[in-house]
Amino acid sequence: MVPKRSKKELKLIDKNPFGDSDRDGVINYLDCKPLSKRWQDVVLYHGTNPRAAEQIRKEGLRTGHGINPVVYMTPNKATAMKYSQGIIFKARLSDKFAKKCNIPLKNIPNEVTTSCTISASKLREVPMKPMKNYN
DSSP: OOOOHHHHHHHHHHHHHHOOOOOOOOOOTSSTTTOOOTOOOEEEEEEEEEHHHHHHHHOOOOBTTTTTTTEEEBBHHHHHHSSSSSEEEEEOOOHHHHHHTTTSSOOOOOOOOEEOOBGGGEEEEEOOOOOOOOO
């Protein structure tokens, strides 16, 4: 759950949205707590095929399905697009949940594996931009 922002934080974001007031490496606009260096969310992407997407929408990203005992995710949307078959899910995880699942908070590698189940409420489907046709 993303915490509500205080009036002071909202004023700071309005004044300087692309600055980094707490110097944690996340710009104020994307930082859930722009005045606290210790609190920030982790955003990861998961690409999948249309058949598996129906199950993910209902149940979330569950481990132990199919042949893989872990869930593969990436912090880069472009990487998820490359390996997906048309559908991408964005997961916004709190620091507490990320630590529980052994996901690093800073310097996240391009490929993240976790054995935690990520509920459907933490996932949002990312719309894919149509490919340009130059014919």
